[in-house]
Amino acid sequence: MSLYIASLNSGSNGNCYYVGSQAEAVLIDAGISCRETENRMVKLGLSFENVRAIFISHEHTDHTGGAEVLSRRYQLPVYLSASTYEHSKLNIEPELVRPLIPDEPVPIGDLRIKAFQKRHDAIDPHSFTVTGGGVTVGVLTDIGSVCKNVVRNFKECNAVFLEANYDETMLEEGRYPVFLKNRIKSDHGHLSNLQALELFTRHRHSHLSHLLLSHLSKDNNDPRRVLDLFKKYAGNTKIAIASRYEESPVYTVTPALTLF
Numbered sequence: 001m002s003l004y005i006a007s008l009n010s011g012s013n014g015n016c017y018y019v020g021s022q023a024e025a026v027l028i029d030a031g032i033s034c035r036e037t038e039n040r041m042v043k044l045g046l047s048f049e050n051v052r053a054i055f056i057s058h059e060h061t062d063h064t065g066g067a068e069v070l071s072r073r074y075q076l077p078v079y080l081s082a083s084t085y086e087h088s089k090l091n092i093e094p095e096l097v098r099p100l101i102p103d104e105p106v107p108i109g110d111l112r113i114k115a116f117q118k119r120h121d122a123i124d125p126h127s128f129t130v131t132g133g134g135v136t137v138g139v140l141t142d143i144g145s146v147c148k149n150v151v152r153n154f155k156e157c158n159a160v161f162l163e164a165n166y167d168e169t170m171l172e173e174g175r176y177p178v179f180l181k182n183r184i185k186s187d188h189g190h191l192s193n194l195q196a197l198e199l200f201t202r203h204r205h206s207h208l209s210h211l212l213l214s215h216l217s218k219d220n221n222d223p224r225r226v227l228d229l230f231k232k233y234a235g236n237t238k239i240a241i242a243s244r245y246e247e248s249p250v251y252t253v254t255p256a257l258t259l260f
Contacts, residue, residue, distance in 0.1 A: 003135045007161060009245075010242035010243065015214075017242075024109035034073060044247055052076070055079045057126050077098045078096055079113070100126065118140075118142075143190070144186055145187040158205060161214045165191055166193065167220060212242045214242040216244065227239060
């Protein structure tokens with residue numbers, strides 16, 4: 001069974017990632033409006049009839065902004081931790097709120113969605129893997145530093161949305177105040193291009209077919225620069241940018257062939 005993945009938007013202006021099979025799909029985060037989510041899925045030929053749930057990584061509005069309306073309109077359950085829900089100010093219908101427990105896979109049809117804890121400046125941040133039919137897709141964004149949980153789950157992935165938020169030189173020479181630069185660079189901030197590259201080169205699965213560089217800063221990164229950096233080490237992995245301005249193509253991730 002193949003999985004189909006797309007970034008509907010990726011950046012501080014909103015994050016939403018689609019992962020699904022032919023029959024079922026989930027949204028990881030819902031940070032753009034319901035209407036924009038619908039429009040972008042239509043352009044990609046993706047149907048909301050397949051979407052079964054929304055999973056929320058943390059309470060920041062660029063990850064939650066569309067969740068309330070999407071959940072109500074399509075009667076979608078929303079999985080998030082209790083503390084994230086408390087701090088998100090979302091008003092989800094009570095019967096559609098679902099608990100998120102780290103490292104306990106949630107079955108959604110043939111898919112299994114697993115949350116795991118990470119470091120970020122949020123109350124209870126998580127990242128996710130989605131597994132189905134021998135394929136595992138990771139959504140690893142908003143990560144301050146590469147911890148054991150991130151490494152362990154990254155190693156399992158056949159495709160990953162991986163944060164490459166900032167170029168270190170651009171951040172240092174840029175217009176941001178010192179306190180904000182320090183927050184971004186901290187262990188609870190965001191991954192730099194070089195930090196993401198180290199994770200990729202040291203820990204990628206031998207059958208990592210797709211890497212979508214995600215959550216790029218508008219002011220402190222350059223898509224061409226980070227794409228050129230990663231392509232030097234790509235090997236058999238397709239490298240692409242998850243844009244903050246438009247949806248990505250739909251990518252097909254197939255199970256790795258095992259030769260006996």
